[in-house]
Amino acid sequence: MASVGKRLPRSVREQQMLDAAIREFAQHGFHAANMDAIAERAGVSKPMVYAYLGTKDELFVACLRREAGRLLEAVAGVVDSDLPPDQQLWRGLRGFFAYVGKHRDGWAVLYRQARSREPFASELAAMRRAMVEVIAERLALALAGHGRSVPAEELESIALALVGAGESLADRLVDTPQEDPERVATRMMGAIWLGAERQLHGEVWRTHQDQSA
Amino acid sequence: MASVGKRLPRSVREQQMLDAAIREFAQHGFHAANMDAIAERAGVSKPMVYAYLGTKDELFVACLRREAGRLLEAVAGVVDSDLPPDQQLWRGLRGFFAYVGKHRDGWAVLYRQARSREPFASELAAMRRAMVEVIAERLALALAGHGRSVPAEELESIALALVGAGESLADRLVDTPQEDPERVATRMMGAIWLGAERQLHGEVWRTHQDQSA
DNA sequence: GACATAACTTACTCGCGCGTAACATTACGC
DNA sequence: GCGTAATGTTACGCGCGAGTAAGTTATGTC
Incomplete structure (x- = not known):
């Protein structure tokens, strides 16, 4: 996915996270969607997702x-x-x-x-x-x-x-x-x-x- | 719901369970649906549901x-x-x-x-x-x-x-x-x-x- | 009226996965 | 170049709810 180690400004990371979340939600459904998997897809660790876009529900709403x-x-x-x-x-x-x-x-x-x-x-x-x-x-x-x-x-x-x-x-x-x-x-x-x-x-x-x- | 203490044959209990499950699934969605709640709606305890209709997924399929x-x-x-x-x-x-x-x-x-x-x-x-x-x-x-x-x-x-x-x-x-x-x-x-x-x-x-x- | 079996319960285990505390590192203003 | 804030990580707590083991009571049958 994104090349490793690279640090990116919040605005672009958030979009990547939304992209990742939407893929995950689309493929597995809300329930089976995994927050760790979403983070990984976005090339980032889970707490970053929570820091930027909040809980699973809030993330879904953002999507x-x-x-x-x-x-x-x-x-x-x-x-x-x-x-x-x-x-x-x-x-x-x-x-x-x-x-x-x-x-x-x-x-x-x-x-x-x-x-x-x-x-x-x-x-x-x-x-x-x-x-x-x-x-x-x-x-x-x-x-x-x-x-x-x-x-x-x-x-x-x-x-x-x-x-x-x-x-x-x-x-x-x-x-x-x-x-x-x-x-x-x-x-x-x-x-x-x-x-x-x-x-x-x-x-x-x-x-x-x-x-x- | 059903009057308490009454014992019923399997065939009719199963239908009650399906009725209960469908109500629960319809109201809360698959994920938020609660097996205990389904059992209670059917006027029975949870292990009965498992005995008759299996796991949550199997129950859903039965519905x-x-x-x-x-x-x-x-x-x-x-x-x-x-x-x-x-x-x-x-x-x-x-x-x-x-x-x-x-x-x-x-x-x-x-x-x-x-x-x-x-x-x-x-x-x-x-x-x-x-x-x-x-x-x-x-x-x-x-x-x-x-x-x-x-x-x-x-x-x-x-x-x-x-x-x-x-x-x-x-x-x-x-x-x-x-x-x-x-x-x-x-x-x-x-x-x-x-x-x-x-x-x-x-x-x-x-x-x-x-x-x- | 015993005895077999189907109907039913209480009271647990236990893992999955959400959410977080505590800590590390890179970029950037001045 | 140095402080500081933003970007990032590892490692864990912990509750909720699916699923079960063991035991109890009714019901029909001969």
């Missing part, structure tokens, strides 16, 4: 904050509110998959680990809710442009489904390095956006074609 | 197996392969949300816990892959009925997105007891199926409307 920040940047940083809503969605989606492609371990921790460990789970859940809200708003805007409107509740369900679909595809992306994030984004926009748009314009899929129950 | 079995039953048990593909999807989806609605803790464990703990994660991932395959097949069938065909790779992406959307909606369902599983299923079919169908019939969402890079 989450950094990755959540990067994700937010990747998504919100590329969206221009002057664009038409579907283009905003497209930009956000592309930014999202780009982040996942570049920081696979980070995404794995956010998605696979953080959801199961309180109190981080609530923090992440809040972020997710915010994302759903933003998407629902864009959908509403897209609708308004066509002179239609749809119950907010339904918009949120669609937005939530979009988010879930994105996470699912992101999850595959993590395990398949050869996959191109751009292509995934395009596929998703094709598969999902068309459906949302269609429903938003008033088409319904009719349950009662089903004969029974 | 997963039971819930995965129930889920499979709820989904595959209601699908009739003589029905048209979209109806098969609809039945499966309804069964899925019905399971989640009835066994919220079970779903929480499957979805939020199992994904982060090897080696269970791989087992669940395999099950998920199988589900994606089945859905992709139905999509292909639906297509064939309209005389079209689409690359298998693309079909799988759509199926994967469907699964992710379902999981996401299921996850909300877990936290909102007033929500009706049937309604969630209908919404999802509306929001997603229409889009998949549309793409399957050859429509594409055009990336190059985007002006910049």
